[in-house]
Amino acid sequence: MTLARYACDPATTRGRRYPQVPAPTRTDYQRDRDRIVHSTAFRRLVYKTQVFLNHEGDLFRTRLTHSLEVAQLGRSIARSLQLNEDLVEAIALAHDLGHTPFGHAGQDTLNACMADFGGFEHNLQSLRVVDHLEERYPEFDGLNLTFETREGILKHCSRHHAEQLERAEPGGVGQRFLVRHQPSLEAQLCNLADEIAYNAHDIDDGVRSGLITLEQLQQVPLFDDFRRQTQTEYPQLQDKAQGRRLLYESIRRMLSAQVYDVISATKSALQTAAPETVAAVRQSPPLIRFSAAMREQSQTLKSFLLEKLYRHPRVLDTTGQAQQVVRDLFARYLAQPGNMPESHHRRWQVALVHEPVAERALARIVADYIAGMTDRFALREHERLTGLRLLA
Numbered sequence: 001m002t003l004a005r006y007a008c009d010p011a012t013t014r015g016r017r018y019p020q021v022p023a024p025t026r027t028d029y030q031r032d033r034d035r036i037v038h039s040t041a042f043r044r045l046v047y048k049t050q051v052f053l054n055h056e057g058d059l060f061r062t063r064l065t066h067s068l069e070v071a072q073l074g075r076s077i078a079r080s081l082q083l084n085e086d087l088v089e090a091i092a093l094a095h096d097l098g099h100t101p102f103g104h105a106g107q108d109t110l111n112a113c114m115a116d117f118g119g120f121e122h123n124l125q126s127l128r129v130v131d132h133l134e135e136r137y138p139e140f141d142g143l144n145l146t147f148e149t150r151e152g153i154l155k156h157c158s159r160h161h162a163e164q165l166e167r168a169e170p171g172g173v174g175q176r177f178l179v180r181h182q183p184s185l186e187a188q189l190c191n192l193a194d195e196i197a198y199n200a201h202d203i204d205d206g207v208r209s210g211l212i213t214l215e216q217l218q219q220v221p222l223f224d225d226f227r228r229q230t231q232t233e234y235p236q237l238q239d240k241a242q243g244r245r246l247l248y249e250s251i252r253r254m255l256s257a258q259v260y261d262v263i264s265a266t267k268s269a270l271q272t273a274a275p276e277t278v279a280a281v282r283q284s285p286p287l288i289r290f291s292a293a294m295r296e297q298s299q300t301l302k303s304f305l306l307e308k309l310y311r312h313p314r315v316l317d318t319t320g321q322a323q324q325v326v327r328d329l330f331a332r333y334l335a336q337p338g339n340m341p342e343s344h345h346r347r348w349q350v351a352l353v354h355e356p357v358a359e360r361a362l363a364r365i366v367a368d369y370i371a372g373m374t375d376r377f378a379l380r381e382h383e384r385l386t387g388l389r390l391l392a
Helices: 028-037 040-047 063-081 085-094 103-113 122-133 147-153 159-168 175-179 185-209 221-233 240-273 278-282 292-310 313-335 342-351 358-371 375-386
Strands: none
Touching: 028 085, 028 147, 040 063, 040 122, 040 375, 063 085, 063 185, 063 240, 085 147, 085 185, 103 313, 103 358, 122 147, 122 358, 147 185, 159 175, 185 240, 185 292, 221 240, 221 292, 240 292, 313 358, 313 375, 342 358
């Protein structure tokens, strides 16, 4: 496929932190994707919570299946916009590598635990995974991905952390947060594909779990318009026994409408801004977007899911127990680092070279260890250290 002039071309990548000879059969972005897929952190995503904890059912989304859905949506949109599909796929597959066990409950709790030690941001942790924590190659730590993939992974970053990144890597992935530039269109696309994916699959998982109903979803025009359209076209789906088919078809149509809307709205924005290069994209306002009407409908859906699903008493009950697991693990490891594997002790000693405050250096190692856990490993570790069996 011919790339648009404003798409990222692997032939002109800003390269890797550690220069490497190009692969003979793959572009640099394809090589990034392959390294991500083969990483340990990627495999762990299969046992990390999206909304419902892994043990609650075999068919609920996990961080892994979510990442695959983001990649599929991203590639579909990228193809229509003549963007680089391989880069989109690499960013999508890596964007949650730093996420904690237990979803956002785990992330928020770990951030609270790290309040006195620099905090915790899962986007920054994903970058930390691919830059430092993966141990696969003899020449360097991390996966040594291209600048463009790393930039897309770091979709959010506080100014404080951006300044730290800039000191460590002048002109690197932290700079755009300081000069208020945008990332590549491929990175912008992954951000929106992420939103489209989780809104859709959280409807599916929410109905499957019984926590939300098709009747409640009548409050959401973005979904209900397609539900009514589907039932009009397929009258047999009025039968409640056909509820799964009705749900799937309604979600499929909702997804398609959002994809087509993004393509149309983005083409219009690109025509107005007329960027000639990737550099021009970076200095423009965000260009990958919904139309105003679709943005409003998407926000209504997000508000519905927040109220009816994410704050459902059953979800909040498991959230509270998950938070206790993370808090207890953090306190135990910080007080008794010998409970962590020997490899983390070695990393602590190396970290002390750059961070003279021993407790601060240790806290970051503890956060790395907990963030890398799957749900079930965290629960086993918690039971081993405390004798308590939570979320059984």
